[in-house]
Amino acid sequence: MGHxxxxxxxxxxxxxxxxxxxxxxxxxxxxVFFPLLQRGVEVLADLGGxxxxxxxxxxxxxxxxxxxxxxxxxxxxxxxDDLERTLxxxxxxxxxxxxxxxLVGATMRRSxxxxxxxxxxxxxxxGGELQAGEGVIxxxxxxxxxxxxxxxxxxxxxxxxxxxxxxxxxxxxxxSDIPAAPAGVAGDSRRVLLKVTCTG
Amino acid sequence: xxxxxxxxxxAAGGPKVTVGxxxxxxxxxxxxxxxxxxxxxxxxxxxxxxxxxxxxxxPGLLSGTTGSMTGRLSVGCKSxxxxxxxxxxxxxxxxxxxxxxxxxxxxxxxxPAGDDLYKVVIDKDGIRVIADNSMRLMDNYPLVAKLRGExxxxxxxxxxxxxxxxxxLAASIACTDPELRPTRHCGRGGVGAVMGAKGVxxxxxxxxxxxxxxxxxxxxxxxxxxxxxxxxxxxPVTGEGLPAYGTxxxxxxxxxxxxxxxxxxxxxxxxxxxxxSGETQAELEIKRGGSATHGCHRGCVIQCSGIYNDKDxxxxxxxxxxxxxxxxxGHCGISNLDTVAKLDYMDDNIxxxxxxxxxxIGVAMDAGLxxxxxxxxxxxxxxxxxxxTPLGRVxxxxxxxxxxxxxxxxxxxxxxxxxxxxxxxxxxxxxVTYATTTQGADHTAGYAIATNILKVGGDVDPLKTEGQxxxxxxxxxxxxxxxxxxxxxxxxxxxxxQPETFQALLDMLGGxxxxxxxxxxxxxxxxxxxxxxxxxxxxxxxxxxxxxLPRFFYNEPIAPHNQTFMMKDEELDEVFNF
Numbered sequence: 001m002g003h004x005x006x007x008x009x010x011x012x013x014x015x016x017x018x019x020x021x022x023x024x025x026x027x028x029x030x031x032v033f034f035p036l037l038q039r040g041v042e043v044l045a046d047l048g049g050x051x052x053x054x055x056x057x058x059x060x061x062x063x064x065x066x067x068x069x070x071x072x073x074x075x076x077x078x079x080x081d082d083l084e085r086t087l088x089x090x091x092x093x094x095x096x097x098x099x100x101x102x103l104v105g106a107t108m109r110r111s112x113x114x115x116x117x118x119x120x121x122x123x124x125x126x127g128g129e130l131q132a133g134e135g136v137i138x139x140x141x142x143x144x145x146x147x148x149x150x151x152x153x154x155x156x157x158x159x160x161x162x163x164x165x166x167x168x169x170x171x172x173x174x175x176s177d178i179p180a181a182p183a184g185v186a187g188d189s190r191r192v193l194l195k196v197t198c199t200g
Numbered sequence: 201x202x203x204x205x206x207x208x209x210x211a212a213g214g215p216k217v218t219v220g221x222x223x224x225x226x227x228x229x230x231x232x233x234x235x236x237x238x239x240x241x242x243x244x245x246x247x248x249x250x251x252x253x254x255x256x257x258x259p260g261l262l263s264g265t266t267g268s269m270t271g272r273l274s275v276g277c278k279s280x281x282x283x284x285x286x287x288x289x290x291x292x293x294x295x296x297x298x299x300x301x302x303x304x305x306x307x308x309x310x311x312p313a314g315d316d317l318y319k320v321v322i323d324k325d326g327i328r329v330i331a332d333n334s335m336r337l338m339d340n341y342p343l344v345a346k347l348r349g350e351x352x353x354x355x356x357x358x359x360x361x362x363x364x365x366x367x368x369l370a371a372s373i374a375c376t377d378p379e380l381r382p383t384r385h386c387g388r389g390g391v392g393a394v395m396g397a398k399g400v401x402x403x404x405x406x407x408x409x410x411x412x413x414x415x416x417x418x419x420x421x422x423x424x425x426x427x428x429x430x431x432x433x434x435x436p437v438t439g440e441g442l443p444a445y446g447t448x449x450x451x452x453x454x455x456x457x458x459x460x461x462x463x464x465x466x467x468x469x470x471x472x473x474x475x476x477s478g479e480t481q482a483e484l485e486i487k488r489g490g491s492a493t494h495g496c497h498r499g500c501v502i503q504c505s506g507i508y509n510d511k512d513x514x515x516x517x518x519x520x521x522x523x524x525x526x527x528x529x530g531h532c533g534i535s536n537l538d539t540v541a542k543l544d545y546m547d548d549n550i551x552x553x554x555x556x557x558x559x560x561i562g563v564a565m566d567a568g569l570x571x572x573x574x575x576x577x578x579x580x581x582x583x584x585x586x587x588x589t590p591l592g593r594v595x596x597x598x599x600x601x602x603x604x605x606x607x608x609x610x611x612x613x614x615x616x617x618x619x620x621x622x623x624x625x626x627x628x629x630x631x632v633t634y635a636t637t638t639q640g641a642d643h644t645a646g647y648a649i650a651t652n653i654l655k656v657g658g659d660v661d662p663l664k665t666e667g668q669x670x671x672x673x674x675x676x677x678x679x680x681x682x683x684x685x686x687x688x689x690x691x692x693x694x695x696x697x698q699p700e701t702f703q704a705l706l707d708m709l710g711g712x713x714x715x716x717x718x719x720x721x722x723x724x725x726x727x728x729x730x731x732x733x734x735x736x737x738x739x740x741x742x743x744x745x746x747x748x749l750p751r752f753f754y755n756e757p758i759a760p761h762n763q764t765f766m767m768k769d770e771e772l773d774e775v776f777n778f
Contacts, residue, residue, distance in 0.1 A: 077469075095456050099441060101447055
């Protein structure tokens with residue numbers, strides 16, 4: 001388990017740094033992170049580009065998977081239809097979900113047959129200059145995407161606030177084979193960039 | 201299914217059973233049967249709890265066969281909650297067993313002169329109506345346990361709890377699941393109160409000695425069913441999402457969209473929604489030795505239900521559905537799944553609609569009877585319903601009555617039926633359906649999302665906003681048709697995306713009945729049902745002015761989108777122009 005200082009995540013010096021840590025976790029124990037991923041975690045991202053570039057280029061998710069599996073996407077609580085034209089900004093809240101049941105599930109689908117039902121809340125890109133460079137966005141994963149994309153996102157690293165680390169430590173405490181969270185982190189007022197390596 | 205049984209509960213000398221041919225109702229099942237019988241035979245101005253009303257119980261067109269997903273049972277009447285025509289359906293074993301016994305419908309008519317309680321026993325030898333006052337004031341779980349002692353475990357039970365016996369307007373009719381738990385409910389519209397008014401406490405369905413209904417073309421039917429099942433299993437919603445998480449998988453998504461009505465429709469987001477989510481619920485169920493994957497009837501391949509245990513591994517209730525978790529959860533500011541599960545059990549046991557009761561408790565919280573987020577307070581209010589106290593009777597009559605009694609302005613009902621778990625200010629299109637459906641606010645009235653395949657009303661551009669009226673109309677037509685087949689509505693997801701699965705469904709219907717069915721036939725059936733329902737409501741005194749949402753949806757913007765319901769009245773009035 002590593003534990004080091006880094007200033008990654010700061011937009012070229014303007015953002016405070018955070019500790020960096022890494023843990024290894026068996027794949028079947030990765031679910032301890034799912035509540036956090038449901039509520040949303042911060043991740044590093046290159047800003048100003050389209051959502052599709054974030055998913056495929058930066059996260060490295062296969063394009064076919066994005067098209068066929070991630071059928072419901074929200075940006076800042078607004079359902080997204082066009083991945084090419086939707087741009088990522090500092091502090092963007094990106095939520096990814098697989099296909100949902102029900103009329104409303106179908107309504108929320110990207111470019112779905114019932115998209116008209118969500119008149120007024122669908123995302124419409126306003127254009128304009130967006131801040132470029134590295135920044136922090138908030139990412140949520142729902143349902144089938146938790147086990148499927150969780151390892152990828154956690155392996156890339158998630159930024160945790162002290163209270164999130166504390167929650168995680170409590171959940172980790174149940175497994176004797178799971179390493180404890182970095183010593184001293186919970187009491188640290190700074191954030192932690194945690195990378196989780198899946199084993200097994 | 202070549203006969204209809206009529207049971208005159210008010211006949212001189214005691215209940216009288218008459219079994220006859222289908223006559224003008226030949227070829228009908230499910231909602232088509234219940235609605236066309238009610239529309240033709242019930243006086244539209246009849247008192248819903250009086251002798252003139254009828255309770256029509258009908259399995260679907262394919263119920264009782266080897267086909268998958270065919271186990272929905274429809275119950276219809278004039279609703280005591282809404283005053284409109286009502287069809288309410290449920291899973292469980294009842295539809296399969298009743299269909300195998302050969303009944304396309306069982307109709308409870310009249311009203312007994314005395315206050316005796318009856319049980320109706322239906323088996324291969326016929327129908328017997330037996331007075332049994334030992335059932336009085338029993339709730340569903342103990343009642344079914346008592347009946348199992350008499351009739352065993354190889355039957356299906358339909359029962360009402362104390363709410364139905366007291367004729368409360370939110371009362372449901374319970375159908376037992378494969379484990380003989382009274383967990384599947386015809387919930388909406390107070391159908392349990394109508395059964396209570398007929399003096400019928402329990403219906404025992406015993407298909408011993410009966411066989412599966414045989415198709416006219418067995419090879420075609422078997423092949424179509426195989427393709428249908430393959431389609432369901434390969435689709436990500438019916439083959440993965442629903443089996444893994446159940447319908448409660450919607451909590452996170454609705455909350456993210458800002459369409460999750462919170463604290464009696466004050467906000468579109470609940471800060472603790474993830475504590476209630478299907479993902480969290482499934483993990484908890486598995487950890488406690490329950491199950492996140494379970495079918496409500498034999499022959500279900502989607503398995504969207506589950507078993508919810510307490511922390512010690514003891515059964516509490518079946519997996520609460522999304523609408524239940526919402527109504528008792530975020531709508532009341534409650535974020536504890538154990539509390540929601542307990543309330544779900546109480547709903548099932550007392551015999552009330554989970555949506556109506558959850559919304560009612562939220563209204564009661566608005567009135568100051570408990571604080572939002574008060575778990576114990578919510579349970580206490582439900583206990584009042586179970587005890588039948590004066591307060592409990594008010595609450596058990598639903599959100600509209602409770603709002604009037606306590607002077608609450610923000611009461612989310614249409615035609616006096618509580619809105620389900622999707623805020624129409626965030627999802628405008630579902631507001632169109634809530635406002636205009638023949639059933640009162642009901643998300644399942646426009647649920648059959650396969651309208652693109654059905655080509656109901658032609659193509660609509662999904663990304664243009666003006667298509668919402670057409671989409672709602674098409675959805676309502678398609679749903680009325682699917683409700684008549686006895687198929688679970690959740691098949692709609694696979695049908696939406698996979699034309700070959702829709703064709704398999706048509707081939708199942710065609711193979712079973714020896715006919716060729718097309719999408720046009722399905723659409724024609726849906727229109728026929730809807731128009732009959734609409735006509736009944738018109739004769740009952742309903743006008744276009746009843747097809748509206750409560751004013752606060754037009755006047756109070758909801759966070760996070762700060763949007764009101766924007767559909768114009770003239771647009772809503774176009775829905776039934778077909």
